[in-house]
Amino acid sequence: DGGITQSPKYLFRKEGQNVTLSCEQNLNHDAMYWYRQDPGQGLRLIYYSQIVNDFQKGDIAEGYSVSREKKESFPLTVTSAQKNPTAFYLCASSIPSGGSGTQYFGPGTRLTVL
Amino acid sequence: SQQGEEDPQALSIQEGENATMNCSYKTSINNLQWYRQNSGRGLVHLILIRSNEREKHSGRLRVTLDTSKKSSSLLITASRAADTASYFCAAGNDMRFGAGTRLTVKP
Numbered sequence: 001d002g003g004i005t006q007s008p009k010y011l012f013r014k015e016g017q018n019v020t021l022s023c024e025q026n027l028n029h030d031a032m033y034w035y036r037q038d039p040g041q042g043l044r045l046i047y048y049s050q051i052v053n054d055f056q057k058g059d060i061a062e063g064y065s066v067s068r069e070k071k072e073s074f075p076l077t078v079t080s081a082q083k084n085p086t087a088f089y090l091c092a093s094s095i096p097s098g099g100s101g102t103q104y105f106g107p108g109t110r111l112t113v114l
Numbered sequence: 115s116q117q118g119e120e121d122p123q124a125l126s127i128q129e130g131e132n133a134t135m136n137c138s139y140k141t142s143i144n145n146l147q148w149y150r151q152n153s154g155r156g157l158v159h160l161i162l163i164r165s166n167e168r169e170k171h172s173g174r175l176r177v178t179l180d181t182s183k184k185s186s187s188l189l190i191t192a193s194r195a196a197d198t199a200s201y202f203c204a205a206g207n208d209m210r211f212g213a214g215t216r217l218t219v220k221p
Contacts, residue, residue, distance in 0.1 A: 042202065090157070103209070
């Protein structure tokens with residue numbers, strides 16, 4: 001059963017803590033992406049990776065970090081430097097790198113800072 | 115900033131009516147895609163139209179592309195309450211999305 005999974009579905013964090021959001025895909029896709037979505041808003045690109053061991057900053061990378069050690073995994077760490085991390089986080093993957101291919105999205109992780 | 119921008123921001127119609135939403139983009143593209151997002155879920159790919167195509171159909175969906183005007187439209191015919199969602203376009207190689215069109219279909 002191919003797809004892209006994100007965990008956990010809901011995550012609560014205390015101020016000053018780092019948290020890591022998981023994203024795994026078994027679609028054999030080269031490219032993976034992280035987006036942030038605030039209520040009633042569109043998606044904003046945080047980081048993307050077109051190939052293993054390589055990633056680039058998106059439009060709102062400050063306060064976030066990623067790694068791409070394996071093709072199937074692209075975890076996102078929300079650091080304490082992110083001033084307003086409460087949001088809905090979406091991970092996606094696609095076949096051709098560069099964003100020209102169809103993106104497949106995970107179900108999302110809703111992060112709340114207490 | 116993103117390539118594709120959706121219009122209108124919000125659209126409310128009665129069940130059975132048609133819904134039309136538009137997407138404008140800035141630079142030349144090789145394809146344009148439409149996605150749908152139900153509240154609190156991930157985006158789901160609906161349809162892709164290539165730059166050499168003018169119109170494409172998929173069930174109750176009809177997409178047009180006008181490369182001279184750098185615009186696309188998504189038409190949902192005979193809408194249903196289950197079509198209530200946000201709709202996004204992604205233009206060409208851009209991996210960014212606009213704010214989307216929030217469609218509400220009233221039963």
